[in-house]
Amino acid sequence: LEANFSVIRNEDGPVNGLITVLHDVTEQEKIENERREFVANVSHELRTPLTTLKSYMEALEDGAMQDEKLGPRFLKVTQNETERMIRLVNDLLQLSKMDSDDLRLNAETVDLGEVMHQIADRFEMVNKDKNIHFDRQFPSYPIYVDMDRDKMIQVFDNIISNAVKYSPDGGTITLQMVPKSRDVDIEIIDEGLGIPKESQNKIFDRFYRVDKARARNLGGTGLGLAIAKELVHSHGGYIDVQSVWKKGTTIAVTLPYSAYKKAGGGE
Ligand code: ADP
Numbered sequence: 001l002e003a004n005f006s007v008i009r010n011e012d013g014p015v016n017g018l019i020t021v022l023h024d025v026t027e028q029e030k031i032e033n034e035r036r037e038f039v040a041n042v043s044h045e046l047r048t049p050l051t052t053l054k055s056y057m058e059a060l061e062d063g064a065m066q067d068e069k070l071g072p073r074f075l076k077v078t079q080n081e082t083e084r085m086i087r088l089v090n091d092l093l094q095l096s097k098m099d100s101d102d103l104r105l106n107a108e109t110v111d112l113g114e115v116m117h118q119i120a121d122r123f124e125m126v127n128k129d130k131n132i133h134f135d136r137q138f139p140s141y142p143i144y145v146d147m148d149r150d151k152m153i154q155v156f157d158n159i160i161s162n163a164v165k166y167s168p169d170g171g172t173i174t175l176q177m178v179p180k181s182r183d184v185d186i187e188i189i190d191e192g193l194g195i196p197k198e199s200q201n202k203i204f205d206r207f208y209r210v211d212k213a214r215a216r217n218l219g220g221t222g223l224g225l226a227i228a229k230e231l232v233h234s235h236g237g238y239i240d241v242q243s244v245w246k247k248g249t250t251i252a253v254t255l256p257y258s259a260y261k262k263a264g265g266g267e
Helices: 025-061 070-099 112-126 149-165 212-217 224-234
Strands: 002-009 015-023 107-111 133-137 144-148 172-179 183-190 238-244 248-256
Touching: 025 070, 070 224, 107 112, 112 133, 112 144, 112 149, 112 172, 112 183, 144 149, 149 172, 149 183, 149 224, 149 248, 224 238
Parallel strands: 133 172
Antiparallel strands: 002 015, 107 144, 172 183, 183 248, 238 248
16 A cells, blocks of 8 residues: 655645545556566576577587487477477466456366266376376265366366376375265375475465476476366365475365356356
8 A cells, every 4th residue: 555645734834734645556566566477487487498498409409319319318308398388388378268257167067076086097097107096085976066077177187197296106196075065075185295384375376386496397387286276266166285294285175066156256
């Protein structure tokens, strides 16, 4: 809040008035600062893979291409970096859609347990090398939820891919589903690296990472949880984290059974 004070007095006379003008500059300034920070972040996030690409391509041109071992390895790096950039741009496009309120939910009634089983099967298959096991603690009966199937799959993909990334080889990830009266609690519990206390309220912010270098090496864009949070909110639900450093992390999603009734309302 900005305040301007003007003293009103008759010429050389006593003070006989005081005008205070209060401007709410904070909100405007905050938005402007966030916008600036966002543009700086995006530029930085794009420059990093581009710089890597440039140096690897130069090395290939300077002879690495003829090297039987280095050639394919360097090409793989350029491929990975390009893919990460594509993911980043896709994530950005999605966030910008959400920002402009362009987000439409195609709600349908789905059996959440079935969806979660499919996601767990897929992750188990893709991460065979890492030998991750999914412990599925679901009720034996179906849990029907009105939700946008693709968007909620993306939410769980983003959360579970983190759980896999930060889990040790052979680790267990527990998927727990607890139906309540109005909503259903879904917890994704890993026994991985954990998140330090001071970082826990920041992991849903755009581009925030606990360990920037490590997260980038693992292929992250820093936008996964920010997108998950927005999508869960657009369903009228909420998302939370509990974590102990070096012990593991639990991400809890609470989703109302009738998501579409609240859709469009945002948070
Ligand atoms: P990223 O693309 O870097 O994974 P996210 O938005 O998905 O971005 O996550 C933000 C950060 O939160 C990650 O970089 C990581 O530091 C931390 N994080 C998220 N999930 C976990 C987890 N299950 N275990 C440990 N750290 C996590």
